[in-house]
Amino acid sequence: MTFEAVLAQARAEGRTLLNEVEAKQLLRDAGVPVTNTTLATSREEAQAQAEAAGYPVVLKVVSPDIAHKSDAGGVKLNLKSKDEVGAAHDAILESCLKHVPGARITGVAVQHMAPQGTEVIVGMTTDPQFGPVMMFGLGGIMVEVLKDVSFRLVPLEEKDATQMIDEIKGRPILAGVRGQPPADIGALKTAILKVAEFVEKHPEVKELDLNPVFAYPDGAIAVDARIVVAEA
Amino acid sequence: MSVPGHRLDRMFNPKVVAVVGDKGPMYMWLRNNMPFKEKGGTLYSVQLDPAQIPGIEALGVKNVTSMSEIPEPIDYALVAVPRQVSPFVLKDLIANGAGGAGFFTSGFAETGEELGIKLQGQLVEMAKEANFNLVGPNCMGLYLPKAGVRFNADAPVTDDGRVGFLSQSGTHGIMFSLVAGANGIGLSRCASIGNAVVLDVSDYIDYLMQDDETEVIGMYVEGVRNGRKFFETLREACKRKPVIVWKGGATEAGSRATMSHTGSLAAPSAIWEGMMRQCGAITTQNLDETIDTMKALLSAKKPRGNRMALLAQTGGQSVSITDAFARAGWEVPAFTDSTYATLGEFFNIIGGSFKNPLDMAGTVQGKTETLDKILSIIEADPNIDGMAMELSAMFAARQWKANPAVLDTTLDIIKAHMNASDKPFVAILHPAHEMEYIGSIMHKFHEREIPVFQSFERAANAMRRVSDYWASR
Numbered sequence: 001m002t003f004e005a006v007l008a009q010a011r012a013e014g015r016t017l018l019n020e021v022e023a024k025q026l027l028r029d030a031g032v033p034v035t036n037t038t039l040a041t042s043r044e045e046a047q048a049q050a051e052a053a054g055y056p057v058v059l060k061v062v063s064p065d066i067a068h069k070s071d072a073g074g075v076k077l078n079l080k081s082k083d084e085v086g087a088a089h090d091a092i093l094e095s096c097l098k099h100v101p102g103a104r105i106t107g108v109a110v111q112h113m114a115p116q117g118t119e120v121i122v123g124m125t126t127d128p129q130f131g132p133v134m135m136f137g138l139g140g141i142m143v144e145v146l147k148d149v150s151f152r153l154v155p156l157e158e159k160d161a162t163q164m165i166d167e168i169k170g171r172p173i174l175a176g177v178r179g180q181p182p183a184d185i186g187a188l189k190t191a192i193l194k195v196a197e198f199v200e201k202h203p204e205v206k207e208l209d210l211n212p213v214f215a216y217p218d219g220a221i222a223v224d225a226r227i228v229v230a231e232a
Numbered sequence: 233m234s235v236p237g238h239r240l241d242r243m244f245n246p247k248v249v250a251v252v253g254d255k256g257p258m259y260m261w262l263r264n265n266m267p268f269k270e271k272g273g274t275l276y277s278v279q280l281d282p283a284q285i286p287g288i289e290a291l292g293v294k295n296v297t298s299m300s301e302i303p304e305p306i307d308y309a310l311v312a313v314p315r316q317v318s319p320f321v322l323k324d325l326i327a328n329g330a331g332g333a334g335f336f337t338s339g340f341a342e343t344g345e346e347l348g349i350k351l352q353g354q355l356v357e358m359a360k361e362a363n364f365n366l367v368g369p370n371c372m373g374l375y376l377p378k379a380g381v382r383f384n385a386d387a388p389v390t391d392d393g394r395v396g397f398l399s400q401s402g403t404h405g406i407m408f409s410l411v412a413g414a415n416g417i418g419l420s421r422c423a424s425i426g427n428a429v430v431l432d433v434s435d436y437i438d439y440l441m442q443d444d445e446t447e448v449i450g451m452y453v454e455g456v457r458n459g460r461k462f463f464e465t466l467r468e469a470c471k472r473k474p475v476i477v478w479k480g481g482a483t484e485a486g487s488r489a490t491m492s493h494t495g496s497l498a499a500p501s502a503i504w505e506g507m508m509r510q511c512g513a514i515t516t517q518n519l520d521e522t523i524d525t526m527k528a529l530l531s532a533k534k535p536r537g538n539r540m541a542l543l544a545q546t547g548g549q550s551v552s553i554t555d556a557f558a559r560a561g562w563e564v565p566a567f568t569d570s571t572y573a574t575l576g577e578f579f580n581i582i583g584g585s586f587k588n589p590l591d592m593a594g595t596v597q598g599k600t601e602t603l604d605k606i607l608s609i610i611e612a613d614p615n616i617d618g619m620a621m622e623l624s625a626m627f628a629a630r631q632w633k634a635n636p637a638v639l640d641t642t643l644d645i646i647k648a649h650m651n652a653s654d655k656p657f658v659a660i661l662h663p664a665h666e667m668e669y670i671g672s673i674m675h676k677f678h679e680r681e682i683p684v685f686q687s688f689e690r691a692a693n694a695m696r697r698v699s700d701y702w703a704s705r
Contacts, residue, residue: 017491123494127503129459135494149497151506153463160510167509207492228491 011232019062020109023225030198034222037111043089049110050085056113059088061096065103072099114223117214118183124199124208132199136164139212156196161189183215204229240439242331246307252278253313256286261310267380267389299324309333310373319354332365334373342370359430371426372402377419393418396446398436404452416678420445432457434465441469450476470512478516514701524694531683532656535699537617539563541610542589545624550589556688560696564588571613600641607649618656625664647680658691659684
């Protein structure tokens with residue numbers, strides 16, 4: 001689906017939040033590395049997609065009525081077989097409907113579970129005065145507690161992406177500490193620049209999170225994505 | 233020089249100036265602008281009430297009771313009339329074809345009052361329709377040292393200013409101008425921009441970045457009206473010349489709804505900082521930092537590395553100068569063996585040290601030729617990228633007062649080394665117990681363009697900012 005088609009569908013449904021499958025598909029088309037994620041609308045589809053994605057897999061609920069997926073029991077990690085996927089699918093639906101009675105369930109997002117890497121966050125928001133702004137930071141505790149993040153205004157030049165990465169306090173973690181391998185800085189730069197290009201091309205995008213992105217010694221991949229678009 | 237064709241060019245290079253609404257016997261605005269008249273400019277007073285202009289003949293200024301009596305276009309006008317009258321004055325200025333006007337008049341939107349907001353709206357509408365260059369309102373207008381147009385009677389009249397300054401605050405504009413002058417920093421052009429409702433800070437930056445006489449741009453800003461335009465103009469300006477941005481006031485945290493993690497982390501101050509780095513601007517937090525950074529930019533050579541030679545007068549100060557520079561991120565490396573060998577030939581080891589920092593009072597003891605020798609040796613050391621040297625008021629003021637030639641010779645030697653070297657040199661002179669005397673000799677440093685700072689920290693931090701700036705180019 002094109003950006004315009006996804007936008008039209010979201011607006012038709014009165015949504016400003018694109019679901020994970022939509023967001024990842026648009027980002028992937030824009031050259032941003034994201035885990036391949038598909039939408040299953042039945043137990044059988046979920047199992048077939050899991051087989052295709054390769055185990056272990058992750059299942060997440062897709063619902064316009066459920067903002068906090070984990071809290072509703074809508075996320076199942078590290079599923080290693082067809083049977084586990086089938087059981088997880090049913091458990092997700094049951095739990096979500098119990099937590100949010102009457103919730104509209106679009107389906108379940110199926111993706112290969114990417115191996116753990118160094119967690120970073122790449123995001124974008126719209127400042128009322130300066131317009132679209134990119135953000136970069138280390139994920140997890142570094143962003144939650146220390147707010148160790150850097151900002152640049154869109155559009156970005158390559159040096160801006162380099163500086164965003166270099167100026168966070170936790171930068172040495174990306175170089176590899178205590179035997180951890182270094183993160184692929186080039187891949188992180190590319191991710192930042194591709195997201196910046198994407199939001200520049202689509203001014204309807206008001207906010208965006210890739211959280212987390214797993215950075216590896218060779219490459220980086222976003223395992224969750226969230227896109228908020230402007231109201232029509 | 234000027235920027236031909238720029239919309240602000242006439243008002244920034246005025247030949248005809250009018251002061252509207254000044255009153256005797258004080259004549260604050262006419263007196264501010266006397267240098268303009270003395271330099272051959274045409275200065276008019278516009279005051280319709282003859283009772284308000286006692287003794288104006290003594291100033292040699294022609295008063296007209298209506299702007300229509302002025303037979304030529306006004307390049308710049310300073311308007312100091314009651315707010316209710318300001319739209320009528322603006323109408324006359326537009327009819328005259330004036331190049332621009334600073335509205336000292338206040339009581340507009342900044343008051344939050346209905347009438348003030350309404351009157352400001354009227355001014356904005358009229359100015360925008362006529363494409364008129366309205367400075368302010370609620371400002372001190374322009375300070376053009378070369379033309380002799382001033383916003384304060386103490387502001388220096390100089391021909392060779394190199395710094396352009398913009399200030400959202402009238403007080404900071406004046407204070408900066410005066411303190412810069414007292415530090416030997418001359419201004420090319422300065423604007424107190426007030427409410428900036430017609431001309432925004434970006435419009436002035438656009439002029440200053442193209443102005444050949446302006447080598448460095450500085451500004452005091454609290455907030456900007458058009459964020460994107462500011463970003464784009466500032467980024468362009470930073471490509472052309474160093475820009476120092478002193479941001480005042482905590483930016484209000486906009487309480488806006490956000491559905492993303494990124495949005496919840498995007499504090500206005502963090503975005504501002506990111507934008508400053510993106511543009512390549514130098515940021516400062518107060519007047520002193522702003523002045524110090526300009527001083528270092530204008531009169532120290534570009535540092536090519538991070539290794540400083542520190543020359544102090546005593547042991548205690550050797551420790552303190554090292555603390556200050558180390559905290560500002562400078563390295564204080566050992567000299568080369570050959571430097572040690574040469575210094576060792578004459579250095580007085582008793583009460584002195586010739587490691588880095590160099591504790592040299594015991595060796596120099598007022599002998600300027602020894603100072604000359606030490607500076608030559610340190611300057612040539614390949615381990616060193618720059619030099620910071622303490623001058624001690626505590627020890628030397630008595631000698632300098634008794635024999636001013638010693639001070640002059642010392643400064644001449646320093647200047648000769650600065651000229652001959654491609655490494656930066658900065659001097660530190662704490663006034664100690666001699667504040668009045670040290671104040672009286674500062675001009676000797678400024679005339680020679682020797683960058684001098686009142687504390688080790690101020691020197692170290694100013695050089696840090698400048699060094700980081702050049703390294704990022």
